[in-house]
Amino acid sequence: MARRSPCQEVSTLARMTDHGALVLHRVDELAPRLLELSHALFADPELAYQEVRSAARCADLLEDGGFDVEREAYGLPTAFAARSGDSGRHVVICAEYDALPGVGHACGHNVIAASAVGAGLALLPVAADAGVRVTVLGTPAEEAGGGKVDLILAGAFDGVDVAMMMHPTPYDEPGSVGLAIEEWSVVAHGKASHASAEPQLGRNALDGIVAGYTAIAMLRQHLAPWQQVHGVITHGGDAPNVVPERAAAAYYLRAADLAGLDDLRARIRACLEGAATATGTTVEITPVGHVYEPVRQNPGLVAAFARACESIGRPLTLDPKGPQISGSTDFGNVSQLVPALHADLAVHSWPAVNHQPEFAAHCVGPHGDRTLLDGAKAMALTALAYIENPQLVAEPD
Numbered sequence: 001m002a003r004r005s006p007c008q009e010v011s012t013l014a015r016m017t018d019h020g021a022l023v024l025h026r027v028d029e030l031a032p033r034l035l036e037l038s039h040a041l042f043a044d045p046e047l048a049y050q051e052v053r054s055a056a057r058c059a060d061l062l063e064d065g066g067f068d069v070e071r072e073a074y075g076l077p078t079a080f081a082a083r084s085g086d087s088g089r090h091v092v093i094c095a096e097y098d099a100l101p102g103v104g105h106a107c108g109h110n111v112i113a114a115s116a117v118g119a120g121l122a123l124l125p126v127a128a129d130a131g132v133r134v135t136v137l138g139t140p141a142e143e144a145g146g147g148k149v150d151l152i153l154a155g156a157f158d159g160v161d162v163a164m165m166m167h168p169t170p171y172d173e174p175g176s177v178g179l180a181i182e183e184w185s186v187v188a189h190g191k192a193s194h195a196s197a198e199p200q201l202g203r204n205a206l207d208g209i210v211a212g213y214t215a216i217a218m219l220r221q222h223l224a225p226w227q228q229v230h231g232v233i234t235h236g237g238d239a240p241n242v243v244p245e246r247a248a249a250a251y252y253l254r255a256a257d258l259a260g261l262d263d264l265r266a267r268i269r270a271c272l273e274g275a276a277t278a279t280g281t282t283v284e285i286t287p288v289g290h291v292y293e294p295v296r297q298n299p300g301l302v303a304a305f306a307r308a309c310e311s312i313g314r315p316l317t318l319d320p321k322g323p324q325i326s327g328s329t330d331f332g333n334v335s336q337l338v339p340a341l342h343a344d345l346a347v348h349s350w351p352a353v354n355h356q357p358e359f360a361a362h363c364v365g366p367h368g369d370r371t372l373l374d375g376a377k378a379m380a381l382t383a384l385a386y387i388e389n390p391q392l393v394a395e396p397d
């Protein structure tokens with residue numbers, strides 16, 4: 001990078017301060033509308049790939065604020081791309097807005113979406129001045145399916161220089177850990193029979209599923225750190241006096257990297273197939289949706305985000321137990337492609353954690369509201385730090 005003269009340094013600093021002050025002011029100005037958006041999303045939760053009203057609410061506000069908005073972007077009915085500028089480096093801020101079955105916005109995606117909208121709108125006036133493109137990308141289906149992988153395959157991240165998002169959690173962790181994950185649908189097939197009169201003619205599919213579940217439970221003690229498997233039995237038969245001819249389960253397999261996930265696949269498959277052999281049943285294993293890759297955090301962006309939090313008067317409240325796994329996300333796949341930041345921001349909910357109804361309450365309360373606005377500011381300042389210094393995201397080979 002060419003060395004800049006002292007004069008240029010001074011003008012860069014002055015501009016940065018101006019831009020920084022401007023984006024913070026913009027978020028404050030927009031606060032009532034951002035909170036209204038977050039609360040409206042919360043009150044009307046929609047599941048993965050069905051977020052029609054949620055996507056429209058975000059897109060409307062971005063369009064109203066001056067973004068050029070493409071709805072149903074990249075062939076996904078509930079995605080959108082709100083774009084500003086058509087040349088220069090390209091910063092993408094991801095907005096998730098899908099909810100969970102039964103517990104609604106217990107992962108706080110209402111806060112994620114409103115925060116992304118706020119960061120985008122705050123950056124809009126400075127983006128053109130700085131010669132950069134800013135896109136707020138509406139990314140459906142994080143909790144199931146993997147909408148960001150659909151978006152990657154459709155080219156939404158081609159030519160992107162930096163991608164970022166925030167996620168509400170019990171504690172702050174700008175460089176959170178996200179594991180690779182694959183979901184399996186498992187169906188066992190047996191043979192129905194009268195459970196009392198002719199049990200010898202039957203083959204119990206539920207036994208196949210239960211034996212597999214038990215074998216996996218015993219395997220757990222020999223898994224590597226951060227290899228995880230969780231399962232639920234989703235169908236166990238229809239009546240006690242009919243030997244179940246069909247039973248089903250769903251499993252999530254997780255690991256720190258793709259090699260660990262591959263190893264886990266083989267071992268879980270052995271448990272399920274061994275159980276099928278033992279019970280005289282057969283087992284059908286079908287991967288569901290996309291594999292989520294582990295999150296690769298860009299150290300420069302993580303540091304810039306942490307500095308931004310300090311600068312807005314939000315000292316980080318880290319987990320006293322040390323850094324924790326924060327599950328898995330399809331943003332992992334994005335982070336393997338471009339320099340990326342997935343920052344966890346506290347809604348100060350401990351001991352309530354993501355996916356609990358108690359956590360949901362925090363995501364629409366005063367802490368959730370504050371985190372939304374802080375997240376918007378910190379992301380906008382992080383984007384500015386990158387805009388002013390592209391070397392921020394450089395990593396040693």
Ligand SMILES: [Zn+2]
Pocket residue numbers: 107143354355
């Ligand atoms: Zn979640």
Ligand SMILES: [Zn+2]
Pocket residue numbers: 107108109142167
């Ligand atoms: Zn989430």
